[in-house]
Amino acid sequence: MEVIICPNAERVGQIGAAKVARIASAIGPGVVLGVATGSSPLAAYAALADMARSGELDLSEASAFALDEYIGLPLGHPESYREVIRRTVTEPLGLDPSRVHCPNGFADDLQAAGPAYEDLIRAAGGVDVQILGVGSNGHVGFNEPTSSLSSRTRVKTLADRTRRDNQRFFASLDEVPHHCLTQGLGTIMDAHNVVLMASGAAKAKAIAAIVEGPITAVWPGSVLQLHQHATVVLDEDAAACLAMTDYYKTTYAHLPDWQRLDV
Numbered sequence: 001m002e003v004i005i006c007p008n009a010e011r012v013g014q015i016g017a018a019k020v021a022r023i024a025s026a027i028g029p030g031v032v033l034g035v036a037t038g039s040s041p042l043a044a045y046a047a048l049a050d051m052a053r054s055g056e057l058d059l060s061e062a063s064a065f066a067l068d069e070y071i072g073l074p075l076g077h078p079e080s081y082r083e084v085i086r087r088t089v090t091e092p093l094g095l096d097p098s099r100v101h102c103p104n105g106f107a108d109d110l111q112a113a114g115p116a117y118e119d120l121i122r123a124a125g126g127v128d129v130q131i132l133g134v135g136s137n138g139h140v141g142f143n144e145p146t147s148s149l150s151s152r153t154r155v156k157t158l159a160d161r162t163r164r165d166n167q168r169f170f171a172s173l174d175e176v177p178h179h180c181l182t183q184g185l186g187t188i189m190d191a192h193n194v195v196l197m198a199s200g201a202a203k204a205k206a207i208a209a210i211v212e213g214p215i216t217a218v219w220p221g222s223v224l225q226l227h228q229h230a231t232v233v234l235d236e237d238a239a240a241c242l243a244m245t246d247y248y249k250t251t252y253a254h255l256p257d258w259q260r261l262d263v
């Protein structure tokens, strides 16, 4: 796991975007992006949008797969992840909407919607670079603590902590759905590259558990320790509970030229 510690959240977005852009450029215009909702990747999306607009990054044939979707919201609800991804990713990055996919949390047959989404990702050749945030309880996607480390896209029940964390997007806690359709940890692990971004003190405990703790379903993001190409980009607050901070900073300061991110 590559750990990069940045002075602030803005820099997390720039470095995260540079990492994603480097991978996307190597793949070419048909890159398959994995995209997350939440506040953590917003600065990176803004930076990627700038690169796409300036022509520095060609996303003209790119496709994208979102991690998850609420179940129980009406179609078109502004906080449904389908709408959030449209506002924060599809439009700013200029992606072709017909190539941007979300798990179908509105399906009549929710049991079938998970495997159908897996088929869609497989047909696209898999996700080249998965952008991730992390919940304060260590969830990635909506894989709550005790999720199977090899799980696939399926219906999950949201943890109380996640519902309370996400209440800020709704008028009241009662309006936050209890269920979701989320890519599994096994699905996320199949992405060829993973870039996780986190900032703020509320993520510090989860980040320490994920990066330096044992691999355990109690901290779902810890499964990323088994990923061959996982990068974690943090601000100082999110990195505050890590033990090996000096090593991560020294490693980044001495990266060989070919690994350096020019931002």
Ligand code: GLP
Binding pocket: 036, 037, 038, 039, 040, 041, 067, 068, 132, 133, 134, 135, 136, 139, 140, 141, 142, 162, 166
């Ligand atoms: C939601 C999403 C996750 C996201 C998490 C953290 O629960 N399902 O994909 O990582 O929120 O959100 P934020 O980045 O706003 O802290």
